[in-house]
Amino acid sequence: MNDIATPHFARPQWRSLLALATLLVALPVQGQEFRQLNRIATPSAAQKLPPGARPLASPRPVSAERIEGAVKSIAAAWNTQQLGGLLADNFNDKSRLLDSLNAAVPRDATLRLLSIQAAQTLVQYSQTGADGVPATYSRVSVTARTQLEYTDGKGAAQRLDGTNEMILLLREPQS
Amino acid sequence: MNRRRQLWLLLLCVAASPGAQAQEDGLQLNISNTLRAESYSVHGDPTSGPYAYPGGQYYDELSINAQQRFSAYDVLRLQFYGVANDSSYRSKAQGLVPERFNVTRENGDAETPYRLEVGDYFSAFSYRTLQRSLRGAQLELQPQQEAFGARHSLVFSAGINPVVPGLAKFDWRNARDQDQVVGASWLMEFGPRTRLSANLVHDDRRGDATLGTLERSQNLFGAAAETGWDWGTQKLKLESELATVKGDHDGSIGANGTIAPGSGVNRRGQALFAQLSGMASASPLDYRLRVERYDRDYRPAEAIIAADHSGAEAHLGWRFNDGLSWRTRFQRFVDGLQSGNDLRTNTVGTTLAGPLGAGVSGSADLFWQDIVKQDRSVDRGTVNLNTGLSRPLTDGWIGNLGLNLQDLRDRVAGAQDSTSEQLQFGGSHALAIGGWTGSVSPGIRWRHATGDVLGVREWAPQLGAMLSSGSHSLAANYGYQRLSPAALGTPTVEVNALRVDYRYSSGPHTLGLELSAYDRRVTIGLYNDSYRASAYWTYAFERNPARPGAKPLPAPSQAGEATLAPNLSLLVELAPGGDFDRAMSRLAQAGIGGASRQGNSVIFELRVLADLPQRQRLVIEHSAGSITRSALLIDFAEPTAPAQVVRDYEQVRRALLDRFGPSSSNVEDGQIGASFVADLNMNRVVRAMEWTTAAGTLRLGIPRRLDGQARIEIQHGASFASPRDALWSMEAVR
Numbered sequence: 001m002n003d004i005a006t007p008h009f010a011r012p013q014w015r016s017l018l019a020l021a022t023l024l025v026a027l028p029v030q031g032q033e034f035r036q037l038n039r040i041a042t043p044s045a046a047q048k049l050p051p052g053a054r055p056l057a058s059p060r061p062v063s064a065e066r067i068e069g070a071v072k073s074i075a076a077a078w079n080t081q082q083l084g085g086l087l088a089d090n091f092n093d094k095s096r097l098l099d100s101l102n103a104a105v106p107r108d109a110t111l112r113l114l115s116i117q118a119a120q121t122l123v124q125y126s127q128t129g130a131d132g133v134p135a136t137y138s139r140v141s142v143t144a145r146t147q148l149e150y151t152d153g154k155g156a157a158q159r160l161d162g163t164n165e166m167i168l169l170l171r172e173p174q175s
Numbered sequence: 176m177n178r179r180r181q182l183w184l185l186l187l188c189v190a191a192s193p194g195a196q197a198q199e200d201g202l203q204l205n206i207s208n209t210l211r212a213e214s215y216s217v218h219g220d221p222t223s224g225p226y227a228y229p230g231g232q233y234y235d236e237l238s239i240n241a242q243q244r245f246s247a248y249d250v251l252r253l254q255f256y257g258v259a260n261d262s263s264y265r266s267k268a269q270g271l272v273p274e275r276f277n278v279t280r281e282n283g284d285a286e287t288p289y290r291l292e293v294g295d296y297f298s299a300f301s302y303r304t305l306q307r308s309l310r311g312a313q314l315e316l317q318p319q320q321e322a323f324g325a326r327h328s329l330v331f332s333a334g335i336n337p338v339v340p341g342l343a344k345f346d347w348r349n350a351r352d353q354d355q356v357v358g359a360s361w362l363m364e365f366g367p368r369t370r371l372s373a374n375l376v377h378d379d380r381r382g383d384a385t386l387g388t389l390e391r392s393q394n395l396f397g398a399a400a401e402t403g404w405d406w407g408t409q410k411l412k413l414e415s416e417l418a419t420v421k422g423d424h425d426g427s428i429g430a431n432g433t434i435a436p437g438s439g440v441n442r443r444g445q446a447l448f449a450q451l452s453g454m455a456s457a458s459p460l461d462y463r464l465r466v467e468r469y470d471r472d473y474r475p476a477e478a479i480i481a482a483d484h485s486g487a488e489a490h491l492g493w494r495f496n497d498g499l500s501w502r503t504r505f506q507r508f509v510d511g512l513q514s515g516n517d518l519r520t521n522t523v524g525t526t527l528a529g530p531l532g533a534g535v536s537g538s539a540d541l542f543w544q545d546i547v548k549q550d551r552s553v554d555r556g557t558v559n560l561n562t563g564l565s566r567p568l569t570d571g572w573i574g575n576l577g578l579n580l581q582d583l584r585d586r587v588a589g590a591q592d593s594t595s596e597q598l599q600f601g602g603s604h605a606l607a608i609g610g611w612t613g614s615v616s617p618g619i620r621w622r623h624a625t626g627d628v629l630g631v632r633e634w635a636p637q638l639g640a641m642l643s644s645g646s647h648s649l650a651a652n653y654g655y656q657r658l659s660p661a662a663l664g665t666p667t668v669e670v671n672a673l674r675v676d677y678r679y680s681s682g683p684h685t686l687g688l689e690l691s692a693y694d695r696r697v698t699i700g701l702y703n704d705s706y707r708a709s710a711y712w713t714y715a716f717e718r719n720p721a722r723p724g725a726k727p728l729p730a731p732s733q734a735g736e737a738t739l740a741p742n743l744s745l746l747v748e749l750a751p752g753g754d755f756d757r758a759m760s761r762l763a764q765a766g767i768g769g770a771s772r773q774g775n776s777v778i779f780e781l782r783v784l785a786d787l788p789q790r791q792r793l794v795i796e797h798s799a800g801s802i803t804r805s806a807l808l809i810d811f812a813e814p815t816a817p818a819q820v821v822r823d824y825e826q827v828r829r830a831l832l833d834r835f836g837p838s839s840s841n842v843e844d845g846q847i848g849a850s851f852v853a854d855l856n857m858n859r860v861v862r863a864m865e866w867t868t869a870a871g872t873l874r875l876g877i878p879r880r881l882d883g884q885a886r887i888e889i890q891h892g893a894s895f896a897s898p899r900d901a902l903w904s905m906e907a908v909r
Binding site: 032033034035036037038039040041042043061063064065080081082092093095096099102103107108112114115117118119120121122135141143145147149151153154155156157159161163165167172 | 256267283317345362372414506524542581685697843
């Protein structure tokens with residue numbers, strides 16, 4: 001991990017730093033440092049979900065359009081101040097990643113979404129949020145193919161291709 | 176049939192065995208198919224553009240989700256995602272590619288409730304032990320009886336890492352067993368605030384000369400704990416984890432910066448993590464202290480932490496009454512901890528976010544960072560300010576401003592300092608052209624950076640627009656970028672990029688067309704002209720008998736049959752297409768009068784929702800003797816107070832759900848936050864809920880308005896444009 005802490009992009013390793021930064025964006029967004037007891041609903045005990053959450057009577061598949069929109073939001077926010085708002089509060093090394101992006105990545109670097117390869121819903125539940133509005137929460141694993149693009153110090157175009165797995169927590173309102 | 180296939184079939188049979196008769200009509204099925212055809216054209220220097228693969232690119236992807244419920248506590252789920260691929264952009268794998276497959280059986284009726292997953296699953300023990308997607312099987316047992324005063328969960332996981340270097344990720348055809356993972360996790364939950372967990376993971380990877388990987392075998396044990404308690408007014412939580420790994424890894428970097436041969440063979444490493452977080456119950460203060468240390472040889476193959484690293488962090492937060500939040504952080508990281516040439520990073524940062532007064536909202540982050548390598552080959556300090564602000568302006572414009580300043584002092588002999596200043600500003604304004612409505616967003620970015628090879632001047636204007644009409648939507652964006660490097664002899668770069676996306680939706684069908692043009696010119700004569708045309712068709716099929724469907728609202732009563740009353744039924748009675756004069760007469764008979772007129776709208780100051788103290792207005796829009804739309808307009812008590820906006824909207828939404836039952840559709844994008852009005856006017860917040868009526872559609876939402884104001888509207892109209900086309904307000908009524 002030396003590269004992450006040597007964010008000087010005049011040096012040869014800065015390209016690998018950019019690739020690493022892309023990878024870190026893709027690391028899982030998890031709510032806890034270690035797993036919780038996701039209780040199976042039984043006749044004598046309700047399913048245990050996050051506080052205030054309820055199981056869904058029937059699953060609601062997350063549409064491809066919704067997933068693509070979420071990944072595009074992440075790609076658009078990458079290398080901007082908006083990225084912090086999209087990462088979970090306990091995203092591993094969140095502030096370190098954001099500081100590294102700020103300090104090390106060329107300002108004109110952008111992340112292009114090339115394709116969504118596959119998506120899988122991991123957990124789904126209903127929960128009333130802090131705003132009092134009930135919603136369906138879906139934790140979705142997505143494989144996304146992205147391309148980092150920027151112009152280097154010599155005026156040459158650079159593009160770095162990468163395939164990343166992202167874990168997204170998507171919130172959809174209930175009818 | 177080899178043993179591995181036999182095992183797969185056995186697991187699938189267990190997961191899919193009914194064990195009970197399926198509930199009649201209990202099958203829920205969702206299928207989505209997208210066919211996409213693309214054409215890429217690249218001229219000039221092929222490496223200077225965004226597209227690496229010219230020519231035709233085609234694929235068809237299929238997603239299947241199914242659920243069969245055998246009882247209230249016994250369910251079988253299936254997920255499949257695959258593609259018929261002839262596109263180098265879609266995936267490195269060509270042909271028929273099964274990408275994800277999962278069968279899950281969750282049975283709470285069993286004597287020992289269990290959850291069995293077969294196929295692709297996400298295995299998460301902890302950040303420091305196992306946290307990744309695997310392909311294989313995972314079984315979780317949850318005994319119903321408590322033991323030692325705790326509820327228990329046992330997880331057994333066995334699978335392969337589906338990511339094979341050099342091949343497409345998640346391609347079942349390329350599934351190789353050279354990287355195998357077996358793990359077990361025992362979790363004890365002592366009430367809502369205390370948990371203990373013990374985790375074991377074994378990882379085996381065969382060496383592969385073509386991939387350049389060595390044989391690797393690891394055994395890992397970790398123990399984690401979390402407990403929470405109240406200390407006076409403080410609500411505290413302590414989390415910790417200790418772990419040790421013994422075995423091989425891919426080698427560690429030494430003081431010379433290279434991986435020493437044999438440095439990853441038969442090693443032992445430890446991990447330590449602890450975090451104390453808390454918040455005051457009587458004040459808006461929260462805080463977090465975190466320490467972690469991972470040895471050079473603590474390199475678990477399936478975890479996500481960085482090895483040879485230590486960190487110490489302190490975070491402090493304060494939330495003000497008006498929604499403004501302030502956070503400060505102190506961080507010290509050491510990388511290459513046991514390399515003999517460590518690298519230390521110290522950071523102090525502070526962030527202010529939320530409403531900043533005078534209608535301005537946004538955030539500002541300032542941090543100082545000092546990075547020093549032990550041998551002083553790296554020695555520098557950075558100050559970084561990053562600010563993003565937005566504010567409603569006059570005439571419906573929303574303005575935004577971004578400022579980024581960076582000052583880097585490089586203390587290594589011979590190295591140059593560098594600075595960077597970037598300023599960007601833009602705006603957004605509603606747009607209506609014929610039957611199309613949307614917004615236009617111009618902006619410009621200016622940047623000046625100094626430094627040896629970093630010096631550059633850049634300016635980049637751009638113009639974006641979004642329009643929609645009914646089922647049609649159109650988005651376009653044009654951007655220009657000019658980069659003038661400061662270094663002598665370095666050429667100037669100019670880029671023009673245009674993108675136009677069109678989309679049409681009708682029932683289960685969605686058709687789309689995306690066009691892109693890219694032109695890059697470099698003053699030394701190099702250029703790249705690239706074009707992309709992409710057309711797609713998505714068909715979505717749903718069979719969902721278990722889901723209670725929304726029923727159309729009853730038709731309005733025959734004229735004169737029902738007495739009108741000031742409640743939500745008014746909007747159903749005042750249906751589009753109804754006789755306007757008759758409606759006015761019925762309102763008068765009900766004692767509802769005192770109307771004012773604006774254009775072809777009649778407006779009554781009328782409290783329809785009795786529990787809501789805000790100003791409410793009933794509006795009837797008419798044309799040629801018929802009602803075209805009726806509406807209830809509800810002002811927000813405090814449009815700048817997000818919590819109040821949410822409460823107001825939720826109160827109205829609840830009243831409609833209570834009165835009319837489940838809605839037929841609901842769109843809710845974006846959070847209502849401190850910059851609610853600005854977000855609404857930039858289409859970042861969308862709220863629209865609909866009920867089908869005999870005469871059309873009843874819609875509740877917060878529409879965007881050309882004058883930039885925000886209010887709740889409930890409208891009854893024959894039809895509406897897409898809910899995401901936010902400009903559906905009764906604009907004539909201000």
